[in-house]
Amino acid sequence: MTTIDATRIKRQHTSRLRRGDLLSTLVYFSVAIVLAIFLADGGAAYFTNIRDLATGVGIVTGLIGSDLLLVMLLLAARIPFIDRTFGHDTALAQHRKLGKPVLYLILAHMVLLLIGYGISAGLNPIAEAIDMFFNMEHLWMAFIGMALMILVVVTSLVIVRKKLAYQFWYLVHLLSYGAVLAALPHQFSAGMLFADGTWARYYWMAFYVITLAAITIFRVIIPVALSLKHSLVVSEVRVEAPGVVSITMTGRRLNELKGKGGQFINWRFWAPKLWWVSHPFSLSAAPDGKSLRITVRDLGDTSHRLLTIPTGTKVSFEGPYGIFSESARTTTKAVFIGAGVGITPIRAMLEDPKLKANDATVILRGTTEQEVFLWQETYDLCVAKHASLRVLVGKRPPGVATWLSAEAYSSGERLSTLAPDIKHSDVFICGPMQWTDLVVRDAKRAGVPDRQIHAERFEF
Amino acid sequence: MRARSAFFAGAGSVAIIAIGWQAGVGTLVSSLPTSAPAASGTTASAGTAAGTTTAGNSAGAGTTGTTSNTSTSPSAAAPAAPAAPATGTVADGTYNGQTINTRFGTVQVNAVISGGVITDVVAVKLTDQGRQSVNISNQAAPMIRQEVLSAQSAKVSNIGGATYTTQGYLMSLQSALDAAGFTG
Amino acid sequence: MSVHSFESMGTVVSVRLGTAEVNSGSETHSEESALTASREVVALAAARQAFDALNERFSLYRESSEISQIARGELLLSDSSERMRDAYAQALLWREATNGAFTPHRPDGVLDLSGTIKAVAIADAAAAIHACGFTAFSINAGGDILTHGIPNDLATGAGDSEADANADADGDANGDADGDADADAENVRGWVTGIVDPQNRTELLSVVTLTPELPAMATSGSAERGDHIWARPGATNDFLQATVIAADIITADVCATAIIAGGQETLNHLTEQFEIAVLVVTASGELLANPRFPALVAR
Numbered sequence: 001m002t003t004i005d006a007t008r009i010k011r012q013h014t015s016r017l018r019r020g021d022l023l024s025t026l027v028y029f030s031v032a033i034v035l036a037i038f039l040a041d042g043g044a045a046y047f048t049n050i051r052d053l054a055t056g057v058g059i060v061t062g063l064i065g066s067d068l069l070l071v072m073l074l075l076a077a078r079i080p081f082i083d084r085t086f087g088h089d090t091a092l093a094q095h096r097k098l099g100k101p102v103l104y105l106i107l108a109h110m111v112l113l114l115i116g117y118g119i120s121a122g123l124n125p126i127a128e129a130i131d132m133f134f135n136m137e138h139l140w141m142a143f144i145g146m147a148l149m150i151l152v153v154v155t156s157l158v159i160v161r162k163k164l165a166y167q168f169w170y171l172v173h174l175l176s177y178g179a180v181l182a183a184l185p186h187q188f189s190a191g192m193l194f195a196d197g198t199w200a201r202y203y204w205m206a207f208y209v210i211t212l213a214a215i216t217i218f219r220v221i222i223p224v225a226l227s228l229k230h231s232l233v234v235s236e237v238r239v240e241a242p243g244v245v246s247i248t249m250t251g252r253r254l255n256e257l258k259g260k261g262g263q264f265i266n267w268r269f270w271a272p273k274l275w276w277v278s279h280p281f282s283l284s285a286a287p288d289g290k291s292l293r294i295t296v297r298d299l300g301d302t303s304h305r306l307l308t309i310p311t312g313t314k315v316s317f318e319g320p321y322g323i324f325s326e327s328a329r330t331t332t333k334a335v336f337i338g339a340g341v342g343i344t345p346i347r348a349m350l351e352d353p354k355l356k357a358n359d360a361t362v363i364l365r366g367t368t369e370q371e372v373f374l375w376q377e378t379y380d381l382c383v384a385k386h387a388s389l390r391v392l393v394g395k396r397p398p399g400v401a402t403w404l405s406a407e408a409y410s411s412g413e414r415l416s417t418l419a420p421d422i423k424h425s426d427v428f429i430c431g432p433m434q435w436t437d438l439v440v441r442d443a444k445r446a447g448v449p450d451r452q453i454h455a456e457r458f459e460f
Numbered sequence: 461m462r463a464r465s466a467f468f469a470g471a472g473s474v475a476i477i478a479i480g481w482q483a484g485v486g487t488l489v490s491s492l493p494t495s496a497p498a499a500s501g502t503t504a505s506a507g508t509a510a511g512t513t514t515a516g517n518s519a520g521a522g523t524t525g526t527t528s529n530t531s532t533s534p535s536a537a538a539p540a541a542p543a544a545p546a547t548g549t550v551a552d553g554t555y556n557g558q559t560i561n562t563r564f565g566t567v568q569v570n571a572v573i574s575g576g577v578i579t580d581v582v583a584v585k586l587t588d589q590g591r592q593s594v595n596i597s598n599q600a601a602p603m604i605r606q607e608v609l610s611a612q613s614a615k616v617s618n619i620g621g622a623t624y625t626t627q628g629y630l631m632s633l634q635s636a637l638d639a640a641g642f643t644g
Numbered sequence: 645m646s647v648h649s650f651e652s653m654g655t656v657v658s659v660r661l662g663t664a665e666v667n668s669g670s671e672t673h674s675e676e677s678a679l680t681a682s683r684e685v686v687a688l689a690a691a692r693q694a695f696d697a698l699n700e701r702f703s704l705y706r707e708s709s710e711i712s713q714i715a716r717g718e719l720l721l722s723d724s725s726e727r728m729r730d731a732y733a734q735a736l737l738w739r740e741a742t743n744g745a746f747t748p749h750r751p752d753g754v755l756d757l758s759g760t761i762k763a764v765a766i767a768d769a770a771a772a773i774h775a776c777g778f779t780a781f782s783i784n785a786g787g788d789i790l791t792h793g794i795p796n797d798l799a800t801g802a803g804d805s806e807a808d809a810n811a812d813a814d815g816d817a818n819g820d821a822d823g824d825a826d827a828d829a830e831n832v833r834g835w836v837t838g839i840v841d842p843q844n845r846t847e848l849l850s851v852v853t854l855t856p857e858l859p860a861m862a863t864s865g866s867a868e869r870g871d872h873i874w875a876r877p878g879a880t881n882d883f884l885q886a887t888v889i890a891a892d893i894i895t896a897d898v899c900a901t902a903i904i905a906g907g908q909e910t911l912n913h914l915t916e917q918f919e920i921a922v923l924v925v926t927a928s929g930e931l932l933a934n935p936r937f938p939a940l941v942a943r
Contacts (some may be wrong), residue, residue, distance in 0.1 A: 021465035025472065032473035044484055293611025597914045600922050600934040608923065608933060610851035612836055612942040617645075617660060617795065617849070621840035622865030622885060623762075623786040629656035633840065633848075636785060638658050641647035 005356055007334050013330040013451075016323075019085040026073050030207075034063040037200040041193055053115030058109050059193070065105030066187065069180065070211045072098045078321065087323035089456065096156075103153045105402035110146055123316035138185035145182030147440070152176045169275065177215075184208065227316035230257060233289065234313040235271070241370040243298040244341075245283060245307050245326075248291050249315055255289035259346045260326055261348030264456075265319035271309055277302050278318070282345035282430075282456075284374060285290060286352060297341040307439070324456040326352045329426050331452060332359055335419040337439055339403075339431030345456060346430060347374050350381040361419040365403065365431065369393055390418055403438040415439075415446045423447045430456040619643070645795060649689050652695035653762055654705065655786030659691060661773070662780030662795050681777055690772035691783065695765045701727065703763040704754070715754045735760050738898045743913060745906025746898050763862065763897035766790045770893075781852075782835055788862040790893040791835040792856045836942050837861060842885040842925055843887060850923060851932075852889065852940040858921060860893040864900035881927055882907035889921040896920065 038060060046056025075095040082091050111125070118128030132139045154160060155172045164172075187204070188194050194201040220301065232251040239245050259265075264282040268275060279302070284295035296306050324345055334355065338346040343364055348353070350362070362382055366372035372391055384391040393412075394405035402409055408418075415422055429439045429450055436457045443453050461469070552574050619634045629635050649658045661684055682889050689766035701710045709726055713719040721732065735748035735757055750756045766785050770792060773781050834855035838848040842865050854861055865885040886903040890896035899920055911932070915922055921936035 015461060018465075021461050021469075024461045025465060027468040028469045028473045029476060033480075036476045036483075039477065039480035040483035043486045045480065067475035552694050552926065575675040584826075598934055598936070600911050600915050600924060600932040601940070603923075603931045605849070605931060607938060608850035608941050610848075610942045612851045613838060613848050615836045615942070616838040616848070616851055617836055618658070618784045618789045619787075619838040619840055620784070620789050620863045620887060621787040621860045622842065622863050623655060623788070625654055625786075626651055626656055629786070631845075633838070633846065634658055634787075635656070638647050638649050639812070641645065641660070 009332060012327070016327070018083055019081070023082065023085060030067050030071065033062055033203065034067045035060070037193060038063055040200075045452045051119055052116065054112045054119065057364055058112030058116050061105045061112065061353045062109030062187075063193075065102050065109055066097055066183070067207075068102045068105070070207055072102060072178065073211050073394070074214060074249065077211070078218045078318070079214055080218070081323050084323065084327065088321040098155060099153055103149060106146065106149065136186075136190055138189050140181045142186040142190075145179040148175045148182065151241035152179065178409035201394060216354070223318040226257075230254060230317075232292070232315040232317065234309055234311050234315060235310060236311065237307075240373045243307070244295065244370075244373045246293055246295045246374075247306065247309065248293045250291045254287065254291065257287055257289075257292075257320075259283065261286035261350070261352045262325035262345040262456075263320035263322045264345065265292075265294075265317050265321070268316045269306065269309060269313040269315070271305070274305050274309070279303065279306075282322075282324075283320070283348050284344035285377075286348045295341065305449060312447070316351075322456065324430065324454055325349060326354050326429065328428075328454045329354075331424055331426055332356070333421050333425035334363075335361045335363070335393045335422050335425045335427045337363045337365070337403075337427065337429045337431075339435050340371055341373075342430030342432070342436070342456070343372065344430075346428060347378045347381065349428065350378065350385060350387070355385060357386040360385055361421075361425070362387050362389045363418055364389070364391045365405065365435075366391075366393055367395055379381060401438060401444065403435050412416070414443050426452050428453060428454045428456075433457045646684060648684070650692050650695075652692065653699045653703065653730075653765065653785070655787070657695060657769075658784040659769075659773070660689060660784075660795075661778055662688065662793065678926045683778075685712075687773045687776040687778060687781075690776065691769035694772055695785075696767035698761050698768070701725070702731065702757050704756060704758065711755065711757065718893070721755070731757050731764070733762065734894075738894075738902075741917070742898065742902035742906065743909060745902035745910040747905075758896060759901050760898065762786070762788065763894040766893045768833070787840075788893065788897055789835075789837055789854065789860070791837075791859040793856065794834055839887050839923060840927060843929060849925070851942045852921075852937075853942045854889065855940075857867065858889050858891055858940065860891065860896040861887060861889045862896035862900045863887040864897075864904045866904060871913045883911075883924050883926055884929070885925040886911075887923045889937070890918065 043056060043059065044137075046052040048060070072095050075091045075098075078088065082088075087092075114125040114128050114132075117132070118125045118302065123131060133143060134140075152173055152175055155164060156170055161169055189199065194204050230251040230253060232249045234247055235250040237245050237247040238248070262282065264280050265278050266278045268278045279296075281294040281296060283292060285293045296303055298304050298307055326349065336346040336349065338344075346362065346364075350360070360382075362378065363374050364375065364378065369375075372393065375391070379389060381387075392405040392408045394407050396402060396404070397406035397409045401408065404413060419425065422443065425448070427443050429436050429443070431439070436455050440453055440455050444450070463513075617637065619632070619637065621632075624632050624634075646661050647658065647757045649656055651657070690717060699709075700706065703709045704712055704715065706712060710719065710724060714721055714724060714728075721729070732755065735746075738760065743783070746759060748755055748757050748759065762785055766783050766788060767790065769783055769785075770781070770790050773783070774792060778792070780795050782789060782795075784792040784806065826930055834853040837852055837854050839850045839852065839861075840863075841847040841849045852861070862888045863885060865879075866883070886900045888900040888903070890899065899914050899918060899922075903914060903922070903924065906913075910923065911924060914920065914933045919936070920934075921940050922932075922934045923937050924932040926932060
């Protein structure tokens with residue numbers, strides 16, 4: 001039994017790796033293709049003398065910058081293929097990593113071309129900018145797009161973002177679509193790289209069309225369609241512990257809702273003062289075809305209102321997303337480590353029929369006993385799966401950066417003692433950000449390979 | 461990314477770029493004589509990669525001394541005047557010139573050689589009005605006086621200019637010519 | 645080559661006559677000369693007549709001309725002669741073609757066809773000269789030039805008849821058998837023609853070769869009819885002078901006039917619209933030329 005299981009998991013893992021490689025390769029190829037388009041149009045000529053150097057580099061940076069910008073949009077488009085391969089949070093992390101480089105590339109594009117074309121026309125860059133602004137079709141829109149982009153990236157810088165309300169930041173971020181659309185026409189009209197009749201034009205158009213179509217389909221159309229199809233309503237709100245409730249929802253054709261334990265969903269509850277926010281919550285029980293359940297903790301903000309949500313409230317959703325689930329398995333053994341509300345996806349994963357007996361170790365963490373919610377359910381599941389369960393209650397030891405409780409720490413417990421087989425296990429970690437980072441650090445120190453560490457940090 | 465895939469991605473990317481490079485090289489002239497560039501001095505720009513003498517210049521290269529204005533006249537390629545070629549070394553025919561990039565678009569010029577002299581420079585890759593690039597194949601562009609200066613003044617038989625009156629004629633060059641050739 | 649000139653339309657017309665088509669060749673040499681001379685007289689008379697006839701009808705400087713009668717309102721355009729109406733229609737067509745830069749209507753409402761009439765006169769005169777059998781000749785009417793054929797000798801006109809005689813004997817059209825040192829390939833291509841510098845009328849801006857493909861050259865300037873420079877009413881101030889080389893003299897003349905009147909925009913429009921070679925002197929003294937022009941410069 002274990003051998004068959006191992007083969008299945010290995011095959012699943014290899015398949016996921018292959019998909020990942022394919023996507024990465026496509027990104028590299030996309031950059032290579034724009035460079036090839038540039039060269040095929042005789043672009044090498046720009047680099048043969050100093051004066052055209054600025055213009056040449058300006059064009060190249062623009063090409064690569066907008067190519068990667070489209071990649072960024074695709075990463076955030078919630079395309080199922082990408083989600084199944086990398087996981088939505090990894091995709092978003094990559095999206096964020098590309099933000100500043102893309103901005104620099106496009107800024108360089110603008111500045112260098114103003115310099116380069118300015119030299120050719122005998123104008124200083126500012127005069128050149130004014131000349132282009134008024135005389136070249138569509139360029140005024142490109143300038144506006146540039147301004148929007150700068151605004152978007154600046155507000156997304158961590159240091160600025162912390163100071164902004166999430167809603168405000170989100171609205172500003174949506175302006176990036178405006179930036180992309182504003183900059184779109186000038187790419188086809190100014191400069192002849194994408195001239196009428198060239199294959200490059202069709203390629204570039206197709207790239208844009210596919211990207212915008214993907215965004216429209218996967219971020220708007222499908223979520224709306226699914227919400228309408230399943231027509232979720234709140235059926236029960238049960239208090240698990242002070243400040244913690246489980247919300248159960250029923251709807252139509254829930255058996256058709258594809259989802260795995262551990263995945264999360266963006267929820268929007270249509271109740272006063274709740275409808276303008278969407279919350280990401282993991283299902284706290286694997287979808288059983290009849291209802292969906294989430295377990296929510298009061299974090300002091302809008303989630304406070306969730307505790308008193310009336311039954312019958314309509315719910316729309318986006319998802320399920322994420323590979324914090326059985327899909328991410330690479331090996332037969334598993335260790336689940338959860339803290340606070342991070343326990344919820346773990347508890348859902350424990351229900352997965354593919355999880356075999358004796359293969360799992362579960363470690364739960366909470367400052368107080370009450371914080372280890374769903375404990376009873378988790379306990380029952382562990383018994384059923386013959387999984388070993390350790391619960392660590394209590395505050396951190398003062399002055400030590402560790403994820404363990406003071407008691408466990410002082411009695412010498414470490415990951416390797418709590419889960420002796422951890423090196424050969426998939427480690428699923430879910431909890432508050434900083435805590436999760438500490439667990440990941442310890443897992444790496446314990447010799448767990450990167451591919452076996454699956455962390456879900458709650459931040460969106 | 462796994463090592464093997466990374467290698468494939470890298471190799472594939474290089475291949476794609478190489479194909480683009482090759483396609484671009486195909487538009488560069490390799491057979492025109494590398495005679496002295498036209499006296500305009502503007503061919504010092506992108507036109508020297510393959511020793512072309514007549515390929516159009518990059519954006520605004522022809523605007524020597526004139527400031528760019530905001531009219532519809534583009535500061536785009538002014539084809540250099542045909543240089544005095546080394547006669548007898550070049551076969552007659554049409555040569556593909558370089559692809560020149562201007563901010564109004566890409567232009568490719570062909571040079572027509574006949575009898576060892578460049579007789580025509582034709583822009584072949586044009587952009588059309590719809591995208592705010594102007595058809596430069598026939599447009600007038602700035603030209604330096606040296607380019608149109610000729611040493612053949614002595615052989616002139618007629619002189620054109622703005623209309624002169626009878627009075628003006630008497631003081632014009634044409635009257636001098638006529639007097640010299642007048643056979644009564 | 646013989647050079648002749650006569651006055652008409654307020655300016656001087658210079659005519660250069662080259663070879664005339666020779667007949668069976670049975671005449672003696674003196675008969676030849678006499679024949680040529682009388683041919684020339686007839687041709688010149690015909691040319692002059694072409695100018696005078698048009699001048700009589702279309703000159704606004706002549707009180708009795710048909711166009712002056714129309715200007716005074718004594719004659720309705722609809723009642724005017726067929727030639728007048730044809731000329732008017734032709735001018736209107738050119739107005740269309742140049743998007744209004746060239747127009748036969750003066751700002752004060754008077755119909756002024758002088759823009760086309762001189763060119764028509766040159767064309768008519770050329771037709772007349774050609775009908776007399778001349779295969780190579782040029783007409784320069786006040787700075788607008790129409791050529792025909794290719795001059796088979798140089799401006800010096802030396803040894804013309806002899807060369808012709810030799811040519812007859814050998815049955816060879818080009819009489820360069822005496823090996824004139826200057827008869828190199830370039831000059832045989834067409835008429836070597838200078839373009840005056842508007843800022844210094846004793847200097848030449850350029851020298852071009854007018855060929856059978858592009859035999860006509862017209863120049864229009866903001867300095868007209870004399871050394872004084874005054875702006876034409878309605879003209880823009882972009883250009884000092886525009887020289888247009890075209891396949892026919894009327895196109896060249898109208899385009900040159902239109903470019904001076906309409907400025908840069910008209911220049912762009914016409915260079916695209918017509919197969920012309922253009923050399924323009926801007927108000928700041930700089931030159932503009934379209935790609936066809938440098939190919940015509942005589943080197």
